[in-house]
Amino acid sequence: MTEPLFSVRGLKVALPDMTRKPLIGRAPLAEILKGLDFDLPKGLITGIVGESGSGKSTLGRALVRLLEPSAGAITFEGRDIAHLSEAELRPLRRDLQMIFQDPMSSLNPRHTIFNIIAAPLRQNGLGDRLKERVAEALQRVGLPQSFAARYRHELSGGQRQRVGIARALALSPKFVLADEIVSGLDVSTQAQILTLLEKLAAEMGLTVAFISHDLSVIRRLCQQVIVMREGRIVEAGATDALFDNPKEAYTRDLLAAIPLPEIDPDWLRPKAPA
Amino acid sequence: MSVNVEPCLDIRGLSAVLPNGQRVLRSVSLSVHPGEVRALVGESGAGKTMIGKAVLGVLPKSVRIVEGEMLIEGEDLGRLDPKARRTLIGARTALIPQDPLTALNPSRRIGAQMIDRLVRILGWNGEKADKRIRQLLDEVQIRDSERVLKSYPHELSGGMRQRVLIAAAFAAEPRLIVADEPTTALDVTVQKQILRLIAQLQRDHGTAILFVTHDLGVVAKISQKVSVLYAGKVVEEAETAALFEAPQHPYTRALMAATPRYTDPYASLKPVDETVLAGLAAEIAAADQAWRPRHD
Numbered sequence: 001m002t003e004p005l006f007s008v009r010g011l012k013v014a015l016p017d018m019t020r021k022p023l024i025g026r027a028p029l030a031e032i033l034k035g036l037d038f039d040l041p042k043g044l045i046t047g048i049v050g051e052s053g054s055g056k057s058t059l060g061r062a063l064v065r066l067l068e069p070s071a072g073a074i075t076f077e078g079r080d081i082a083h084l085s086e087a088e089l090r091p092l093r094r095d096l097q098m099i100f101q102d103p104m105s106s107l108n109p110r111h112t113i114f115n116i117i118a119a120p121l122r123q124n125g126l127g128d129r130l131k132e133r134v135a136e137a138l139q140r141v142g143l144p145q146s147f148a149a150r151y152r153h154e155l156s157g158g159q160r161q162r163v164g165i166a167r168a169l170a171l172s173p174k175f176v177l178a179d180e181i182v183s184g185l186d187v188s189t190q191a192q193i194l195t196l197l198e199k200l201a202a203e204m205g206l207t208v209a210f211i212s213h214d215l216s217v218i219r220r221l222c223q224q225v226i227v228m229r230e231g232r233i234v235e236a237g238a239t240d241a242l243f244d245n246p247k248e249a250y251t252r253d254l255l256a257a258i259p260l261p262e263i264d265p266d267w268l269r270p271k272a273p274a
Numbered sequence: 275m276s277v278n279v280e281p282c283l284d285i286r287g288l289s290a291v292l293p294n295g296q297r298v299l300r301s302v303s304l305s306v307h308p309g310e311v312r313a314l315v316g317e318s319g320a321g322k323t324m325i326g327k328a329v330l331g332v333l334p335k336s337v338r339i340v341e342g343e344m345l346i347e348g349e350d351l352g353r354l355d356p357k358a359r360r361t362l363i364g365a366r367t368a369l370i371p372q373d374p375l376t377a378l379n380p381s382r383r384i385g386a387q388m389i390d391r392l393v394r395i396l397g398w399n400g401e402k403a404d405k406r407i408r409q410l411l412d413e414v415q416i417r418d419s420e421r422v423l424k425s426y427p428h429e430l431s432g433g434m435r436q437r438v439l440i441a442a443a444f445a446a447e448p449r450l451i452v453a454d455e456p457t458t459a460l461d462v463t464v465q466k467q468i469l470r471l472i473a474q475l476q477r478d479h480g481t482a483i484l485f486v487t488h489d490l491g492v493v494a495k496i497s498q499k500v501s502v503l504y505a506g507k508v509v510e511e512a513e514t515a516a517l518f519e520a521p522q523h524p525y526t527r528a529l530m531a532a533t534p535r536y537t538d539p540y541a542s543l544k545p546v547d548e549t550v551l552a553g554l555a556a557e558i559a560a561a562d563q564a565w566r567p568r569h570d
Contacts, residue, residue, distance in 0.1 A: 051461035052432075157318075186317035186488065187532040188546035195545060213461065216534030220543050243536060257462040259469070259491035261533045263518050267495050268473045 004039035047222030288342030316503035385423030
């Protein structure tokens with residue numbers, strides 16, 4: 001068994017519930033994550049799957065400490081980072097990188113691709129040999145060097161997502177959070193991005209949390225899976241075992257709801273009443 | 275379906291251009307017969323939504339139709355004056371949009387919006403419209419219709435809003451519905467319920483549906499006929515069962531190999547081969563070369 005990069009115990013996150021916010025005063029807190037226990041083994045890609053409202057994105061944001069948990073421990077390389085201050089987190093930021101769903105909104109429209117990739121390098125004390133490092137980052141994700149001078153609107157969706165990956169990996173992080181990174185892309189582009197992430201994760205020995213609503217994508221990419229629902233873990237395990245023999249009814253329902261690209265006249269028939 | 279039945283929607287050689295002369299629809303032909311679901315599948319930029327918009331007469335001003343006909347139940351939209359065209363489209367077609375939140379007025383209650391639409395389009399009185407709406411909410415399996423009718427759009431879940439819009443689309447008994455990625459924004463379990471509902475209502479009402487989607491999985495489940503679109507051109511047209519049995523065009527085959535399948539992870543999610551894309555580019559270029567608009 002590989003030793004875990006992350007070890008999470010009793011993780012709870014509560015966030016202000018803006019739908020119940022009174023006109024004056026604070027919004028009451030709603031518990032989004034209701035006590036999670038899991039490990040992320042070093043060098044593996046772990047899929048985190050769930051429908052909207054399952055808390056999967058909140059979980060990702062807690063792991064990279066964009067959020068502070070309300071309870072529980074997040075042990076990263078043997079150290080509990082759940083309640084570290086922003087100053088204490090600073091040296092860890094380089095190791096905890098993220099790629100988001102929509103590269104259009106996560107890339108600054110007024111910066112060249114060069115500056116977008118260079119900014120985190122500068123912030124993390126890697127400002128020397130900038131040109132070289134950016135060139136290397138572009139090459140790694142299969143983009144031509146000429147792209148350094150371009151702006152985000154000059155790029156296709158797939159190319160933008162490559163820039164997102166280049167930026168995150170330029171810092172040689174230990175951990176990458178990938179939150180729905182292929183959701184907005186066409187299937188042909190999806191396949192390219194997944195293949196790229198798979199290759200780079202293996203080459204660089206990355207530990208990845210791959211958040212997605214798409215079980216088909218998760219099966220292809222991830223070595224283990226966590227299925228979430230309403231802030232709790234429903235089921236977790238090695239990918240093949242979980243897909244071939246799902247233990248929980250909810251996991252089975254999720255799988256059965258995926259419309260596979262094959263003819264099945266029974267698929268749309270209403271379920272016979274139990 | 276026998277050939278002598280008049281199609282609900284018949285598009286013949288439709289071409290459209292942008293102000294710079296670039297073609298965005300390339301001699302598109304397709305038909306949807308009564309009681310039939312035709313899927314229009316393609317990736318982003320293929321022009322599938324644009325075809326839906328052309329049918330509903332809501333193309334952006336920048337897109338100009340330069341050639342071709344669109345017939346709804348045999349009536350040529352191009353031969354009608356704008357007012358008659360709008361009336362015909364309003365009475366015989368309806369839209370199920372991708373995002374119910376933008377299709378609904380956020381500041382009005384659901385019930386009032388749905389009733390108004392029927393009163394406006396069909397000239398019904400409020401009472402008759404109200405009755406019809408309740409009947410349809412029942413058909414889309416909304417149990418607490420009283421609460422839903424009094425709600426504002428933001429108070430309902432995404433799945434519930436989509437049910438409301440499906441009810442609204444079928445309420446006026448259109449002959450043709452354009453469904454534009456109606457389940458793309460929904461969770462898979464909700465998507466399955468919504469697809470089931472659309473199929474059920476479509477059968478019960480005998481409506482023809484032009485179903486726009488990017489997802490070959492959805493195509494396989496909902497449609498009987500399918501047109502595969504690339505760069506505004508129909509590259510393959512077939513019965514859905516035949517398409518999945520034996521896809522003919524290299525692009526269709528590539529699209530199928532790229533579509534994720536959890537049952538077969540390593541045979542799916544294949545990147546589209548460069549030679550396929552080069553072939554498509556050549557095919558499009560050849561079609562454009564041969565194309566001379568009949569009038570300009």
